[in-house]
Amino acid sequence: MGGELIKQEFHNVSDFGLDDIFDCGQCFRWNKETDGSWSGIVEGAFANISFRPVRGEDTGTVIIWSNLYAADPERREKYWSNYLDLDRDYSAIKRILGTEDVVMQKAIKASPGIRILNQNKWETLISFIISQNNNIPRIKNCIESLCRAYGHRIGKLKGSSIFSFPAIEDIIALEENDLDVCRLGYRARYITETAKQVARDGGAFLENAENVPTAEIAAYLEGLTGVGAKVANCIMLFSMKKTEVFPIDVWMRRVMSRFYGMGEDNISAIADYAERNFGNYGGIAQQYLFNYIRKLKDTNPAVYERFGFEK
Numbered sequence: 573m574g575g576e577l578i579k580q581e582f583h584n585v586s587d588f589g590l591d592d593i594f595d596c597g598q599c600f601r602w603n604k605e606t607d608g609s610w611s612g613i614v615e616g617a618f619a620n621i622s623f624r625p626v627r628g629e630d631t632g633t634v635i636i637w638s639n640l641y642a643a644d645p646e647r648r649e650k651y652w653s654n655y656l657d658l659d660r661d662y663s664a665i666k667r668i669l670g671t672e673d674v675v676m677q678k679a680i681k682a683s684p685g686i687r688i689l690n691q692n693k694w695e696t697l698i699s700f701i702i703s704q705n706n707n708i709p710r711i712k713n714c715i716e717s718l719c720r721a722y723g724h725r726i727g728k729l730k731g732s733s734i735f736s737f738p739a740i741e742d743i744i745a746l747e748e749n750d751l752d753v754c755r756l757g758y759r760a761r762y763i764t765e766t767a768k769q770v771a772r773d774g775g776a777f778l779e780n781a782e783n784v785p786t787a788e789i790a791a792y793l794e795g796l797t798g799v800g801a802k803v804a805n806c807i808m809l810f811s812m813k814k815t816e817v818f819p820i821d822v823w824m825r826r827v828m829s830r831f832y833g834m835g836e837d838n839i840s841a842i843a844d845y846a847e848r849n850f851g852n853y854g855g856i857a858q859q860y861l862f863n864y865i866r867k868l869k870d871t872n873p874a875v876y877e878r879f880g881f882e883k
Contacts, residue, residue, distance in 0.1 A: 575617075575639035575642055575727075576639060576642065577618070577620075577637040577638060577639055578637070578638065578639065578642050578648070579635065579636070579637055580635075580636040580637075580638065580648060580649060580652055581633055581634065581635055581636075582633065582634040582636075582652070582653065582656075582658055583633050584631050584633075585623075585631060585632060585633065585634050585658060586630050586631045586632075586662075586663060587630075587662035587663055587666070587684060587685060587687070588623055588632065588634065588656075588685050588687060589623070589683070589684060589685015589686070590604075590608065590609070590610050590621065590622070590623050590685070591604070591685070592683040592684070592685035592686045592687075592863065593656075593685060593686060593687050593689065594610045594612075596683065596686055596859055596862065596863045596866075597708060597862065597863075597866075598688065598689055598691075598806075598809075598810045598859065599612070599689055599691060599699075599810070600699050600703075600708070600711050600712045600715050601613045601614075601712070601715060601716075601719075601737070605620070607622070608622065609621060609622035610622075611729070613719075613726070613734060613735075613736065613737070614638075614640065614655065614691075614692070615640055615651075615692060616724070616726055616736035616737070617638055617639050617640035617641075617726065618638060618639060618726065618727060618729065618734065619636060619637065619638035619640060620636070620637045620638070621634065621635070621636050621656075622634075622635045623635070634656065634658070636652055638652075654690050655689060655690050655691070656687060656689065657687045657688050657689065657690060658687075660687070660688075662686075662687060662856075665853050665856055666680050666684075668851075668853065669850060669853055669856070669857050669860070673849070675831045675832065675861075676857065676860065676861070678864065679860040679861050679863070679864035680860050682860075682863065682864045682867050682868075682871070683859075683860060683863040683864065683867065686856070686859050686860060686863060688809060688810065688815060688855065688856060688859065689810060690810075690811060690812075690813060691810055691811045692737070692811065693778050693779060693781065693807070693811045693812065694737075694739070694740060694770070694775065694778060694779075695737045695811075696806075696807050696810050696811035697766070697770070697778065697793075697796075697799075697807050697811075698718075698737075698743075698763055698766070698767075699711070699715055700803045700806045700807055700810075701759055701762050701763060701766065701798045701799065701803060702714050702715060702718075702756060702759055702763075703803070703806075704759065704798070704803060713755075714754060714755060714756055714759075715737075717753065717754040717755060718737075718738060718751070718754045718756070719735040719736065719737055719738065720733075720735050721751075721753050721754055722738040722742045722743065722746070723735035723736040723737055723738045723742070724736045740767055740770055740771050740775050741771075743763060743764065743767035744764075744767045744768050744771050746764055746767075747764065748760045748761045748764050750764075751763065751764065759798065761797070761798075762797050762798025762799075763798075765797035765798070766796045766797050766798060766799070769795075769796050769797065770796070777792060778792075781808075781812050782811075782812040782813050782814070786808065786814050786816065786817065789804075789808055789812065789814070790804050790805075790808065790817075793807055793808070801820070802819050802820055802821050805817040805818065805819040805820075805855070806819045808855075809855035809858075814855070815852060815853055815854070815855045815856055816847075816851065816852045816853070816854050816855065817854060817855050818842075818843060818846035818847070818850065818854035818855060818857070818858050819855070819858055820839055820842055820843065823862060823865060824842070824858060824861065824862065825837070825839070825842065826865075826880075827861050827862070827864075827865055828842045828845065830880070831861075832845065846858070
């Protein structure tokens, strides 16, 4: 595995659900194990996360086994607390978002354990470029192909080698056709060109972006090849703590049209509604709504069909 796994525990954690967090479209290198835990690769290290609830209470213990920052306990604890957004009061956010919003109340109830991950910025940028016009299983396969081809081997898991996510310097040396093996299609050019653009300052702006005003970050990201408003918002939400942004894709347009009576093609009106009604928690609201629709297909297919979410 590339180093001994070390146990890290966080106690009295509420509003935490592994499936809600790792299967809501915000990350792509985590996979569910048969015991209900989730395993993934972060910062070039393996990790397995489980949650042990306290019987009769809405809290539990997050248990992490990882070789990340093995020699630095303080750094390791800070990293995981930040990565899992454990210092944010999601109970308070739910109360704010759910006040006088019946749709949001249902969405929160469907996925009460969602937390927004604070992921590696470079990896999130490239991952969401790959995500465009793609489904989650294929996104994950494309990313794993990219890691196998140009990442670094960090160990073995279940008999197979596992790899880190390629660094900027691993990508800038490549030409577009070097990525043919990853089956990325037109996104290959986006990735190679974006890598060169990010590398102009050694990745400094991207790495420090969470300390920059949102509008300035959005302008920078949308200036990169293959990054539009929706992808930029996903990058800011899932790696830069910009929870006020509200990513709008075809699914969110349908949600806002069917449930909130907005014009499906009126992107500016949808964004304005989110800003006025969801405020600083627009991105968290988006995740509740997005996951609600994904689950609705299985939990209430009649409603899902009646609202025509796949039309």
